[in-house]
Amino acid sequence: MCKVISIANQKGGVGKTTTAVNLGIGLAREGKKVLLIDADPQGSLSASLGIGEPDEIKTTLATILMNIVNENNIDPEEGIYHHEEGVDLLPGNIELSVMELTLANVMSREMIMREYIEIQRERYDYIIIDCMPSLGTMTINALVASDSVLIPVQAAYLPVKGLQQLIKTISMVKRRLNRRLTIEGILLTMVDFRTNYAKDVSSKVRETYGTNIPIFESVIPVSVKAAEASAEGISIYGHCANCKVATAYKELTKEVLNDGK
Incomplete structure (x- = not known):
């Protein structure tokens, strides 16, 4: 049975795309069939998987969504790239x-992406949607199409402060548009445990949200290796399989596979 996970946070620069790439490829390394969807106009996920000029691509998520709006037939293979690491x-x-x-x-505008996702569900074990850093129509579409939301949060005060608005939006979507939507968990990213500051923020997140919202045991350390991997168009496993950030994403993958247990 396919599970659809949106990776969302209206704050940019918190590790959404890095998490989408390395969780997706981590799941593929565990034998799962995975589709990654780039729902961000910046095309960061596409670039991180080796597409040099995303703006020059002929068929993208926008093309597919427009076909759905126009009620054209959808070929499930249309626009799909097959990455060397199995996603x-x-x-x-x-x-x-x-x-x-x-x-x-558009009528029922929040439901357009869900139509596409439903076509793809039988073909994959996991579908991961990398959302744009906003709570606009495209992000709402992703939440309506998803089973759960994974929330990367940088271990700093301002990104943590913005969590409340995102959680409120997720609750609204669940109540009005997608009853099955849950929060997969909050993932602490760019954590530098050498500093008391990061430790304080991490403790604050667990104290504030841990009672009601799952928080992953895995934390993603601050690392230049992740940025280097993105520049090469590969995962952290392909770039530096034994580094701390690769180990952290392996642990996150295990938690997702076990539904956080």
Whole structure:
């Protein structure tokens, strides 16, 4: 049975894309069939998986969504890239910004991405959606299409402070549009445990949210290796399989496979 996970936070630079890549490829390394969907106009996920110029791609998530809006037939293979590390990718690019405006005038606009996801569910074990850093129409579409939301949070005060709005939005989507939606967990990222500051923030997150929301035991350490891997268009496993950040993403993968248990 397929599980659809959105990776979301309206704050940029918290490790959403890095987590999408390394969780997705981590799951593929465990024998799972995985589709990664780039739902960010910046195309960061696409670039991180080796697509040099996302804005020049002919068929992207925006193309597929427009076909659904126009009630055209959808080929499940259309636009899919097959990455060397065993995951499939539906790229995204700047055209998604136009889609945000287009969907404003579409009936049941929050449901468009779900139509595509339902077509793909029988083909994959996991579908992971890398959301844009906002709570706009495209992110709402991703939440409506998903079974759960994974929330990466940088171990710093301002990103943690913004969590409340995201949790409120997730609750609203669950109540009005997607009853099955749950929070997969909060993932602490860019953690430097050499500093008291990071330790204090991490403790504060667990104290504030840990009672009601799952918080992953795995934490992602601050590391230049992750950025280097993205620049090469590969995962952290392909770049530096034995480094601390690779180990952390392996542990996160295990937690997701075990539903946090």
